Amino acid sequence: MLSIKNLHAEVEGKQILKGINLEIKTGEVHAIMGPNGSGKSSLASVLAGRQNYNVTEGEVIFKGRNLLEQKPEVRAREGLFLAFQYPIEIPGVSNINFLKTALAEIRAYKNLPPVDAKEFLRLTKEKQKLVEFDARLVNRSLNEGFSGGEKKRNEILQLAMLEPELAILDETDSGLDIDALRIVSKGVNKLRSDKNAFVIITHYQRLLEYIVPDFVHVLYDGRIVKSGTKELALELEERGYDWLKEEAHGKESLEKATI
Amino acid sequence: MVQELAIPLYEEIESGFNKLLSEQGSPKQESNSLRQARLSAFERFKEMGFPTTKNEDWKYTNITRFLKDEFTIAGTDHSAAGKDTPIEEPVAAILEQSVIDSLDCYRIVLVNGAWRGKQAGEQYPSGVQLFTVAEARLDPAFSGYFERSNEFEKNHFAALNAALSTDGLFIRVDAGAAPDKPLHIVHVYTSTHNLLVQPRHVVLVNKNASLSIIESVMSEDGNSKIFVNSLMEIVVQPDARMDHTIIQASGKALRLIQHITVRQRRQSLYNNFTFTFPGADLVRNELSVRLEEEHTESHLYGLYLLGGQQLVDNHTLVDHQKPSCHSNELYKGVLLERSVGVFNGKVYVHKDAQKTNAFQQNNNLVISKKATINSKPQLEIFADDVKCSHGSTVGQFSEEALFYLRARGIGEETAKALLINAFAFDITEKINIPALRAHINHLIEDQIPVTTEDLV
16 A cells, blocks of 8 residues: 655755655554654654655655655545644634535545535544544634644544545654543544554554554664564563664664675 | 826816805705815815825825826716616626625615615615715704814815715614614715715714614726725714624725724724725725723724735724723734735824723735735823733744645645635624625635635
8 A cells, every 4th residue: 555665855954764664555554663853753744745844765655656746635635644743723714614625625536426414414423423522622613722632532533534545643642641542542443444554653652552553663763673563562662762773873883884 | 285297186176176166056055064164174185185105194005006097076966866767787787796695684775975865665774764965964953964074184085075075875873773684785886987986974873772784895897997085974872882894895996995983972882894805906994983982892803805906905093082991903814916905003092091991903814925914003002001902913824734734635725715714714703693704704715716826
């Protein structure tokens, strides 16, 4: 579904991603872990098409097409979804109107008939239940005055409504208490299927107890320095990241020495 | 007169005024004091001439290019002729556009500032008396409303209007009356040649009464230029309330100077909404609200969404003369293409006006790189126990918000439309008539998608 090859990217002239390689197939859940500043969120931003990230090398193929050539809205309509680490507050745009507009544009792109008002209402109610989202928030301005947990649940509500094929969750667990974490995870688990895939970006192993990944990758200094299965996450929880940093630097100095 | 050869209108005005005074007919029947008021207003105008950018109040609004065409002063007898003439075809098309869907209201039409009078079969609000100014100014009981001169002392256009105007609409609401529906006043401007129109309106809301009027300013998109210099005086008596909505959505080639003065008496409430949309080349809204007695309340909301090469200037004055009054002003602007906007809002708190609450805010969203906004909030306070604030912002689209919407599959144009609507929401949510709110939202949406020139 998604194939990232030798991806290099910079922001404001600073190299952030230094050669990422990653293959994601439908039905898989990948976790990306790593210390602060390793490039996790940058990878998510580059994939979603955030401006001011400049891809300098490499390619990303999503469903057989060059993802990097597509505008952010086209990526979304093609089925890529980024759950924001910091969801944006937009006063004056109601949550419900936002969802309606997004769904309408995505369906129009796919040549699907528009959803009528009644069906939309039914769908919203169903998905709201899934993420235990307070119905009163739906008519409020988008994320305005929402608590951290409400914002994150709103991201998952959007995910549920828009049914993307590839969902990237950028530190969705940060700022969540244990109950919210459980609710968000339950939602994601219900949405998991053999037709979609998830990339879970997180600092902590905690979220991975609820959403069990098929693969775990460790990102450090703009590269994936280690990949493994869910056991790797447990090992990281126990040993921290330092041993991997050392390993990475060791490899680097070894490489330099060889040169 | 300040002679500026580039403005042929001076000559037309001079001869128009002489004609008015010497004419047989209605002006002759005016009271002496009204004739005196005309003379002094005209003298005052001759001293001042048309304003230039050297005048502080016109610093950002250069009207010279709008005055250099030749204009004919609209006939002084059009009200009489208009009474029985059927509405012309092009006007009918504009009238259709002016209809506010599913708004339950009374409706009257003024063509070039003149009302054709009550028509058989048409309904009018009860407790509300409507006259043409052509008749009211001859009535000694009303002439006092046309004689006041303090407004004309400093205002070029108000003085010119006071000197030359002969018609308009006079609305009087009986004490205690509360019409069941708003009155929709449609101003249609139409001409086959360049025309100067100077309507004069008076609104008198008596004690304990309430009135809601919605004014729509419409015109054809024709080649003939119409210069409208309108003057409206409003008195809101004790315990009365007036809701006043103005929708300026005319065609091009209209130059609109609109002067409104409001005088509020004890415990009265005045709400003004002024909406300006692309169309008229020039709009100058001069709104002065004088809080003349205690415990009055005024709300001024403005939304200007400008396009093309429009020059739109909103000049407001909130004049707190007495204690314990409350005023709140919020003007928001969206500037597209090569439009130029001006906001000049003055709040003046007199020494006597203790316990004043006065708030003023102006926010602008400048979408096009070629658009300009000049914002000048002013606060002058001479009392010491007051709560006042003012502020002004100028900004562009939030890149973060735009990306968030696009990351959910919403196209760039739709995303921008959502953000413009969201920006206007602070104003539109305050409209308490749902059909009117929907109408305004449609007018906003009509300007979107923003043109490619704006997608910068």
